[in-house]
Amino acid sequence: MEDQETRKPANYGSSDLQKNVGARSTWIRLFFMLVFAFIYGVSRLVTGAVIVIQFFQVLFTGDTNDNLKSLGHSLAIYSYEIVNYLTFNTEVRPYPLDAEWPREWSGNVTGDEDYR
Numbered sequence: 061m062e063d064q065e066t067r068k069p070a071n072y073g074s075s076d077l078q079k080n081v082g083a084r085s086t087w088i089r090l091f092f093m094l095v096f097a098f099i100y101g102v103s104r105l106v107t108g109a110v111i112v113i114q115f116f117q118v119l120f121t122g123d124t125n126d127n128l129k130s131l132g133h134s135l136a137i138y139s140y141e142i143v144n145y146l147t148f149n150t151e152v153r154p155y156p157l158d159a160e161w162p163r164e165w166s167g168n169v170t171g172d173e174d175y176r
């Protein structure tokens with residue numbers, strides 16, 4: 061019986077590897093993945109700031125800020141789009157390249173609780 065380490069898929073070959081390594085599109089994608097990984101990190105920092113500011117908004121006024129909710133919602137969708145691109149679930153590059161900035165939040169996602 062053949063050893064599992066020596067079994068290779070039928071389409072595996074050094075010519076496929078050379079083709080994939082030499083493909084310009086692979087390296088361009090890597091570049092954009094690095095750019096979007098950096099942008100993802102920045103978006104997490106901005107999201108953290110929105111969380112803290114929104115908390116203090118609720119703490120001091122007893123009510124949420126609609127602009128911060130909208131920004132938080134857009135950042136959540138944007139982060140989702142970046143992760144989809146980074147994990148090869150889509151070829152659509154997030155904003156500002158192929159996609160538009162996520163639409164503004166227009167209402168309740170899970171319900172609007174009263175914080176008073």
